[in-house]
Amino acid sequence: MRLTAIAAILLSAAGLAAEDKPVRIFMYSEYIDPALAETFKARTGYTLDVQLYEAQEEMIAKLQTGGTDQYDVLVATGLLVKQMVALKLVQPLDQALIPNKANVGKQFLDTAFDKGNTYSYPYFWGTSGLMYDPAKVQGEPTWAWVMDPAKAPGPFTLLDEARTTLGSALVWQGKSMNSRVPAEVKAASEAVGAAKHSPKCLGFAGGVDGKNRVVGGEAVVAMVYNGDAARGIADKPGLQYAIPKEGAEIWCDLMLISAKAPNKAGAHALINFLLDAEVAAQNANFIQYASPVEAAKPKIKPELLNNPAIYPSAEVMKRLTYLEDLGKDSRMWDAAWTSVKSQ
Amino acid sequence: MASHLVVDGYLTTRPRLYGRGGLLIAGAFLWMGLFLFAPLGGLAGLAFAQRGEYGGVEWIFSWANLTRLAGWDEFGFSWSHLTILWRSVWLATVTTLLCLLLGFPMAFWIAAKRPAQRPLLLALVMVPSCVNLVIRTYAWQQFLGSQMPAAWLAQSLGLVPEGAALYPTVTAVYLGMVSCMLPFTVLPLYTSVERLDWSLVEAARDLHAGRWRTFRHGILAQCMPGLLAATILTFIPALGMFVISDMLGGAKFLLVGNLIQQQFGSMNDWPFGAMAGLFLVLASLVALWGLRIVSEREAPHHGARR
Numbered sequence: 001m002r003l004t005a006i007a008a009i010l011l012s013a014a015g016l017a018a019e020d021k022p023v024r025i026f027m028y029s030e031y032i033d034p035a036l037a038e039t040f041k042a043r044t045g046y047t048l049d050v051q052l053y054e055a056q057e058e059m060i061a062k063l064q065t066g067g068t069d070q071y072d073v074l075v076a077t078g079l080l081v082k083q084m085v086a087l088k089l090v091q092p093l094d095q096a097l098i099p100n101k102a103n104v105g106k107q108f109l110d111t112a113f114d115k116g117n118t119y120s121y122p123y124f125w126g127t128s129g130l131m132y133d134p135a136k137v138q139g140e141p142t143w144a145w146v147m148d149p150a151k152a153p154g155p156f157t158l159l160d161e162a163r164t165t166l167g168s169a170l171v172w173q174g175k176s177m178n179s180r181v182p183a184e185v186k187a188a189s190e191a192v193g194a195a196k197h198s199p200k201c202l203g204f205a206g207g208v209d210g211k212n213r214v215v216g217g218e219a220v221v222a223m224v225y226n227g228d229a230a231r232g233i234a235d236k237p238g239l240q241y242a243i244p245k246e247g248a249e250i251w252c253d254l255m256l257i258s259a260k261a262p263n264k265a266g267a268h269a270l271i272n273f274l275l276d277a278e279v280a281a282q283n284a285n286f287i288q289y290a291s292p293v294e295a296a297k298p299k300i301k302p303e304l305l306n307n308p309a310i311y312p313s314a315e316v317m318k319r320l321t322y323l324e325d326l327g328k329d330s331r332m333w334d335a336a337w338t339s340v341k342s343q
Numbered sequence: 344m345a346s347h348l349v350v351d352g353y354l355t356t357r358p359r360l361y362g363r364g365g366l367l368i369a370g371a372f373l374w375m376g377l378f379l380f381a382p383l384g385g386l387a388g389l390a391f392a393q394r395g396e397y398g399g400v401e402w403i404f405s406w407a408n409l410t411r412l413a414g415w416d417e418f419g420f421s422w423s424h425l426t427i428l429w430r431s432v433w434l435a436t437v438t439t440l441l442c443l444l445l446g447f448p449m450a451f452w453i454a455a456k457r458p459a460q461r462p463l464l465l466a467l468v469m470v471p472s473c474v475n476l477v478i479r480t481y482a483w484q485q486f487l488g489s490q491m492p493a494a495w496l497a498q499s500l501g502l503v504p505e506g507a508a509l510y511p512t513v514t515a516v517y518l519g520m521v522s523c524m525l526p527f528t529v530l531p532l533y534t535s536v537e538r539l540d541w542s543l544v545e546a547a548r549d550l551h552a553g554r555w556r557t558f559r560h561g562i563l564a565q566c567m568p569g570l571l572a573a574t575i576l577t578f579i580p581a582l583g584m585f586v587i588s589d590m591l592g593g594a595k596f597l598l599v600g601n602l603i604q605q606q607f608g609s610m611n612d613w614p615f616g617a618m619a620g621l622f623l624v625l626a627s628l629v630a631l632w633g634l635r636i637v638s639e640r641e642a643p644h645h646g647a648r649r
Contacts, residue, residue, distance in 0.1 A: 057608040060398070083611070086397035155507075160594050162609060186418055196595055203511045203593020218489050218508050327396045334610045335416035335423070341597040342423040342430075 022049040023266035026059060026258075027075035031124075033286035040273055046266045056080060063089040069260035072267035075123055078113040078252045079163070082325040085119060090256045092118050097268035100275035105294035107317070108252060112324055120254035121271055122292035124284070127250050127312065127320060128164050128207075129243045131214050131229040132221040141242040143172035145221045147191050149198030154220030157213055158195065160204035162337035163323050164249055165192060165223065171246045171321070178324045182332055189336035193343060204341075214239060225251075227289055230309050241309035243316050250320035252292065383624065389617035398611035408618035424602070428622070431599040434588070435581035438520040439528075442577050443570070445521065446528035450536045450569075453529075465533065468526050476523060480590045483519050484510060487591075511593025519587040527576040535569025571638045579627050599623055 023046045037048040053059040108122040137153040144151040167177035169188035210222035211232040229241035257267045281299035284291035393401045453464045487509035547561035585600030606616025
């Protein structure tokens, strides 16, 4: 206890002394409100330096090849945390320096991918589900629309993501999205393979591409991420996004501290800053993804808060599952995905 | 004592001669060593290592990646990987043939123009390559979209259903592939065609050779070096290409390029990716070797002396 207190004093002293030391955050582009840099500087004295990656694999590759001393805060999806810890790319957090963790909603703390939040706190979260043209479908949204060619209401696209697409097929078949049973995964891959060969299938696409095809009227339904859907619905208001009745994936992007972060104190200050209620609300209003910071909700625009594509109802939340790192079983999933895409 | 030699009119010694030669090739040697052989060696080493439980590499020697590439995976034997490899070779072969069929007449056409016009026409062949491949492929997507004239035409002819786009289809993939690779076919063909010795063609005619024999022995034999270069420059890049098939083919079918990308990307299995990459390099070398055998058999002997 005393050590932590001394450390805190020393760190805050260092913070005052080294005023212009930048805090480097490594994330997707357009994933933070640029206006927050000034607020951060005013509150902590640190300069915010945003470094961008295009794909999370690119981030891991950069860190693995000795980049851990280039960044302070890393934004990565929950699925990657176990791997990042195993590869020694991140370091445990000093919990005393992040008092704003109290602002985070309970369901986003102590999750399966980081028990006790030793390494991470949540940044934004979302889902993957179905975006569709309500005029051309019937009944409750179901994965059958894209997994069962006989029940597909029209042309559709699947997500070009092994875990999400096979996982959704598993959920549709009443199995776990994180199944480690080869027979179940194989059955899911056969379902996706059959869907692929349907003349209604327009192929595997990224979230943006799938959204564009529904907006353009070429597809009736597409598997997309909720952020893409929200943008698509803004372009063409009649469209809808829903979590299928069987359930779907929930993902959460986390903030972690790089193993050799050059500015450890600044990294903690930044995580704490982004968990501040007002800051998180401003950021959420800008990015338009769902914020896990519960205390920010009163300041988030009502049109975002009441949009079920962004903040699903409590009832829908119960049907969402996080993807888990499958360790050695990921090779089995790889084989299943390869067989879907090779035949 | 070193014996003296006279080379190119200069008195020198053997060690000095070797020293000078060594210095001259040192640059290329270093370049090849650092940027070709060292990475290739690394790739070969990685190909026989293993993926750690959470990604990363465990340096334990194993044949597992090789048997896996051959088809033995977690579900027993499957044709998946062999199908992918075969599909990649097939796509590259058909693309190369289509490019040659289109490129050969194009090279003749350009070579037949007035000398002042030729550079402009060659530049026009090259201009599309100045635009990034992904952007060009996006342009094809737009062009083949459901609201565009090409799709309207196909819809009104009843070739595709009402409101459908012309991609993802196999035709769209070949369209993208050929338009991307054609410059690499035309340029080497053109250099061959331009230097064609027409007196040999006349000689063939004078000796009462038919049209086919005149073409085969009078023209084609002379164009062989260009034809081989065009084949290599088209086939090998086409073998590793996957952006076009993903964007215009709906990413429904994997190619070897996808397989490699998937391992280094989302699957985080670098050793298996290295094995697939090694296979691609070896397949390219075998193709080159095969073409060399053909070229040695076919090469016009007068060409070497000219």
